[in-house]
Amino acid sequence: MSEPVLEARDVAKHFPVGRRGVVRAVEDATLALLPGRIVALVGESGSGKTTLARVLARFYPPTSGEVLLHGRAGTGRRGYHSDVQLIFQDPFGSLNPLHRVRYNLERALRLHHRTRDRRELERQVLDLLERVSLSPAGDFVDKFPHELSGGQRQRVVIARALAVRPKVLLGDEPISMLDVSIRLDMLNLLARLRDEDGLALLYITHDIASARYLCDDIVVMYAGRMIEGGPKEDVIARPRHPYTKLLIESSPDPGRGEDDRAALFDGADELGEPPSLVNPPAGCRFHPRCPFAMPECEQSPPPRTDLGGGHWAHCWLHQKGRAGDLASTTHAAAPALRAAGPADAPGAADDCGDGKEEGP
Amino acid sequence: MKVRAGSAIIAFFALVAIFGGWFSETVLGLDPRANDIQAIAQPPSGEHLLGTTQFGQDVLAQVIAGASGSMFVGFLAAAIGTALAVLVGVTAGYFGGGVDGVLNFLTNLFLVMPVLPLIFVVAGYLQGTGLWTIALIIGLFGWAGGARTLRAQAMSVAGRDFVRAMRLLGESNRRLVFFEVLPHLTGLIASMFLHALIGAVLAEAGLAFLGISDSAAISWGTMIQAAQQQSAVLRGLWWWFVPPGLCIALIGTAAALVNFGVDEVANPKLRVVRTRRRRIARSEAA
Numbered sequence: 094m095s096e097p098v099l100e101a102r103d104v105a106k107h108f109p110v111g112r113r114g115v116v117r118a119v120e121d122a123t124l125a126l127l128p129g130r131i132v133a134l135v136g137e138s139g140s141g142k143t144t145l146a147r148v149l150a151r152f153y154p155p156t157s158g159e160v161l162l163h164g165r166a167g168t169g170r171r172g173y174h175s176d177v178q179l180i181f182q183d184p185f186g187s188l189n190p191l192h193r194v195r196y197n198l199e200r201a202l203r204l205h206h207r208t209r210d211r212r213e214l215e216r217q218v219l220d221l222l223e224r225v226s227l228s229p230a231g232d233f234v235d236k237f238p239h240e241l242s243g244g245q246r247q248r249v250v251i252a253r254a255l256a257v258r259p260k261v262l263l264g265d266e267p268i269s270m271l272d273v274s275i276r277l278d279m280l281n282l283l284a285r286l287r288d289e290d291g292l293a294l295l296y297i298t299h300d301i302a303s304a305r306y307l308c309d310d311i312v313v314m315y316a317g318r319m320i321e322g323g324p325k326e327d328v329i330a331r332p333r334h335p336y337t338k339l340l341i342e343s344s345p346d347p348g349r350g351e352d353d354r355a356a357l358f359d360g361a362d363e364l365g366e367p368p369s370l371v372n373p374p375a376g377c378r379f380h381p382r383c384p385f386a387m388p389e390c391e392q393s394p395p396p397r398t399d400l401g402g403g404h405w406a407h408c409w410l411h412q413k414g415r416a417g418d419l420a421s422t423t424h425a426a427a428p429a430l431r432a433a434g435p436a437d438a439p440g441a442a443d444d445c446g447d448g449k450e451e452g453p
Numbered sequence: 454m455k456v457r458a459g460s461a462i463i464a465f466f467a468l469v470a471i472f473g474g475w476f477s478e479t480v481l482g483l484d485p486r487a488n489d490i491q492a493i494a495q496p497p498s499g500e501h502l503l504g505t506t507q508f509g510q511d512v513l514a515q516v517i518a519g520a521s522g523s524m525f526v527g528f529l530a531a532a533i534g535t536a537l538a539v540l541v542g543v544t545a546g547y548f549g550g551g552v553d554g555v556l557n558f559l560t561n562l563f564l565v566m567p568v569l570p571l572i573f574v575v576a577g578y579l580q581g582t583g584l585w586t587i588a589l590i591i592g593l594f595g596w597a598g599g600a601r602t603l604r605a606q607a608m609s610v611a612g613r614d615f616v617r618a619m620r621l622l623g624e625s626n627r628r629l630v631f632f633e634v635l636p637h638l639t640g641l642i643a644s645m646f647l648h649a650l651i652g653a654v655l656a657e658a659g660l661a662f663l664g665i666s667d668s669a670a671i672s673w674g675t676m677i678q679a680a681q682q683q684s685a686v687l688r689g690l691w692w693w694f695v696p697p698g699l700c701i702a703l704i705g706t707a708a709a710l711v712n713f714g715v716d717e718v719a720n721p722k723l724r725v726v727r728t729r730r731r732r733i734a735r736s737e738a739a
Binding site: 150152170171174175178179181183186187188189190191192200201204205250253257 | 613614615616617618619621622623624632633636637
């Protein structure tokens, strides 16, 4: 395996709230991005995905831990951003409505490649637009953002990021604001960038299906912590953390009949909501909702268990030899199992909300 | 329509201010300072179109000369005030944090300062109060409200994704402010300038009326003040104080008209009625 381009080591990000409160948006996040590979970061709203992406993009410094580019910390701002670029979620917000497409791309080229020659600049701008499949490029260079559709704008945003010729592209839900009909085009474009240019990509999403389509590895986050990761087929086919299992079982599957679905989601309400990140539960953050919770789960966070083939999980089940329990049941059956079980933690599941992703 | 009428009036006064002096001298053959002892406090007549003052000066020539004085003060003060508001407000809003803390404190200080008494003190201290000084004082004390508005707007624009995206691209703060944030504030700044302009014209008139002005300089304010001193109202010399007063009122109306128009452009809700009316008219015509 080649060396990681961008690495996060034990990164934590806390935001102060009010007089003394702290939102623990991300904790103990470790992640490596390799050239030519796409890592999907999956989790629900408020799980810290965007915060982690913004730490990686150096919007704000991590509270603890370090971010290494080519194995080194402390690269200058300009140098860092000529290797790491971020694609925003909202293509309507990330282009200045007052600037033409040309301006955006030319600025990137001038800043990072000191291209001064008019003709050379023009050629590169058209080239970039062709690369993101905006052709004929000549029709697009002089457009304002409001003259473009959402998909076209997102392509311009990607072209602007590519103009820098980065090694790493961070996609913060790059397709979630686009029409369903053009999402696949977008995913194919990202896959092409990985294959042709050997970019290292971080693909942040809450949509397991798109992650499965696009990525090579999956990392699952819950309430600010990474709980499981590994090669995508391994993780999706054999989830080793109860939350991953819940996530995968609750993603839509047209193959399921209506009755199955009713049975599947019957118990969903009883499982409660994600915890508050101002005052997260001790131990494993999933334990108040976990049907398999044991006394250990409430006391200390589970260590990382390597499961072979690059698959890992943070769950006490593996430490206590109960991994079989997880594989043998579904979340549909879980509430009943939980009622019979010893662990019970009501009330802890107050709202954690979106407030934490925004920061203060 | 409103915008056009308003800008026409302002443009007219601007032209009078610039070319009026030359016009009244060569075409009308009038000197605003010349004392015609034959015609003291005469009502409007063929010879003196707007009559004469107590000192036998032609009121028309004085109004024209006053336009240039008042507009000069208005423009200079508005330029100084708006420039300061942009400098302080946008800087505070864009950078935030400690910079914002300091600049916001300064803004609040100027916002709550009793400006009028302060101007008295400063003007009294400076003694020689020409139009330049008056404009400077008005500009220096009148920027805080605008800075407050611009700070809020700059803060909101600076937090938008496209500014972040361009920063990620490696743009410098200077370029981010001037090419990404400021262009979004131009409408606001333009209307602010207009507001400051009319405010400064009024302030100059007010200060002159209260006696803070250069008696040698001619502006609408000094004219009204001279009329007041010679108790023109009691003596029925209405042609002395009505023309400059009317000019000030007209400028105010013009600025208000332009601002209404700008509002309509910026706030589509105000436009709905008119388009609907037009649509009804069109359907009736059909």
